[in-house]
Amino acid sequence: SDQTPHITNKPGFSETDSGEVPREWESALNSAYNYAEIMSMSKAGIYDQLVSEYGEQFTPEEAQYAIDNLK
Numbered sequence: 001s002d003q004t005p006h007i008t009n010k011p012g013f014s015e016t017d018s019g020e021v022p023r024e025w026e027s028a029l030n031s032a033y034n035y036a037e038i039m040s041m042s043k044a045g046i047y048d049q050l051v052s053e054y055g056e057q058f059t060p061e062e063a064q065y066a067i068d069n070l071k
Contacts, residue, residue, distance in 0.1 A: 025065045028058045032066035
């Protein structure tokens with residue numbers, strides 16, 4: 001059997017070993033939905049708001065996940 005320990009919390013890894021999306025990524029997606037629905041912002045505008053030091057302060061990876069998954 002494989003005795004290699006599973007490493008979690010890998011930086012930049014898109015999903016956890018269980019297939020769950022990290023909480024921060026879900027939070028970014030929820031924020032993106034709010035901007036899209038309430039403020040009718042473009043995807044570029046939403047991305048800028050998510051990563052802004054004056055806005056949500058998500059990482060570029062988190063913001064990109066949100067944009068990629070925004071329906």
